Amino acid sequence: MERNPLIAVDTQPDSPSAIYGHPRASARLRPLIADVGKRSGEFPDYLANHLPMVLEAMGRLGAAPERLEAYARHYTLAHAVPFPPPAVSSLTDATWRSALGQRERETDLRDYFADVVSRIGGNEAIRLHLPALFPGVAASATHGLMRLAYAVLRRDEMEIGIALGYWAATYLAFPQPPLAGSPTVDDPAELILSMQSEPSFRNIVVSSTLLWKWIEAVGHIPAFQQRLGRLAPRDDLLIRMRQASLALYAGTMSFEALHAVTGSHWLRLVSPHLDKPQILAVHFWEVVLSLYTKIGMPDLPSAEMLDAWRKLQVPPDEAIAAAAIASDDEHDHSLVFSALEEYRHTGDPLYRVVAARRVGLIE
Template sequence: MGPSIQIAANTQTGASSGICRHPRASARLRPLIAEVGQRSGEFPDFLANHLPMVLEALGRLGATPERLEAYARHYTLAHAVPFPPPAIASLTDQTWRLALGQRERETDLRDYFADVVSHIGGSQAIRDHLPALLPGVAASATHGLMRLAYAVMRRDETEIGIALGYWAATYLAFPPTADAPTVTDPVEQMLSMQAEPSLRNITVSSTLLWKWIEAAGRIPAFQRHLGQLVPADDLLVRIRQASLALYAGTMSFEALHALTGSHWVRLVSPHLDRPQTLATHFWEVVLSLYTKIGMPDLPSAEMLDAWRALPVPPDEAIASAAVASDDEHDHSLVFSALEEYRHTGDPLYRVVAARRVGLID
């Protein structure tokens, strides 16, 4: 596929969904998230704790209170999710940046951001502090961004503070670059990586996604792509379309995070003065994950349109299948896909959601 190909459908916003919350779920959901949210953002060994976020997703997909509670118990026990480490020392406006990327400072950073949010509110805390965190959006394989996005969606001030602390403690940035951006097409940028032989031979001893991201960032051929994307006003739209095409074509674990992450970027962006900066840093993480799935071509426009025309079960059936699953990535993908369908009207989101939970081939 050439880089200039059109990968987006002609869509309109405001697509409807027939999914309804269980009438008793909302009252149980917030205290349950508050309870599980006291645990660490990661569990052994350095895996992201999805529970506060996927409980919200399950609730919005129609889960009963009983299902929410059962899943919370299952997840916490199955993954031995710990509480954060003991506090080391208080942080201030002048010192918190010194703790970036230090997982042992998770409690200190959570306490710092809880105090900030209590004084100026969650939205202002994001606006003031996220510019320093944006280069490290790969934190815990972008799950710091996920936690913040869900906290924003729920208007949960406590979770906003926790999410900022989690992002800061697991901060992971690529090497800085002083080059001026010149690339306007994120798809063109991604496909141009196929010509780099060194990007096809990355070896990482860990199975952790963020370890792959970290390793890719050390490769000179990859570093040449950093800081190159022009932060245009329509960048998130183009990244969203490219991420959807990449996931539809591969249905891979890595591309799943590109699709869901585009949703998270959309949720957080209204709280930033320069949201395009978040989009550019996020796309660089997607580029690093692109190497992990072998840097495939994207599906043709004709193939994407053929998939869009496939018959798909109702949203309620897709949501029900996700709720029945114990895989947090089923919950995350289906919820984000249906939300992005409602936002964009692109039926391909419904197709990939149904495929993810096995309702269509």
């Protein structure tokens, strides 16, 4: 298999992790997440509610129940996380797609998917219904995917229904212009770097700080639309995406590239429940393409630089996890947990390096 020479291959799958959940946290997590999960998937104004997911991440990183409860109170109050809007009208198998992208229908969509999960189970609900949501994976800046991934990780049927409803209510798809021929690009890194020469991707102005508003705006640029559908859904696509995302984040440590790294983890969790997970991966990478413009379309680090970073001395996993737990920034919890899980899966020490950098333990 030919690969991009800048990116390392997975060499040590399922390597051991030194991080274990707090012995008293697991019993508290499920009822705590069930309680905070009653609130909306977003808080004012249209920002993703990370709380159900980062509580799980913090618990698995070793947070004590007291820290989890304190953080849940802090997050809910600091962000004024509301309850979902009132129901409008019930949805059915024949009508639920008519409510896609309508935030005011969050309750209706949550209720619909709760019923679906109760009838056929979470795994089958994902397999049958998620393909219709693939094109809208930019939903709430990809956090619909995040919520579903954590629900799958926890084997939480209630959260699976909520996550599907949240994804559907915030559904955001790019225009899909007709393409001449089949997808021709195998390497996601190649596709992302091909954008550097396009002038219309420079100096984009978006009148909002919301990440999903940037994604939406880039989707209207003709040159961007020409790149949609270019990436081939190969069997090794998620591996290549994981490697390219890690290189991009290591080189930039940017907020946008962080979501590519965590998103690759979420895709790995959800993929076993799908018949064609590569199709979802293609749509996710198109979101990453749109965010690449926001960070100035930098080059990826060289193979030599990546290897040098891999050799850096970093604190033990327990210290990295403890620093994330102590933080009140939900993206610290998210990145560190995903990075350590991806390190456990791949054995690539660069994940430990970026995790330690994120929480300020190394430069």
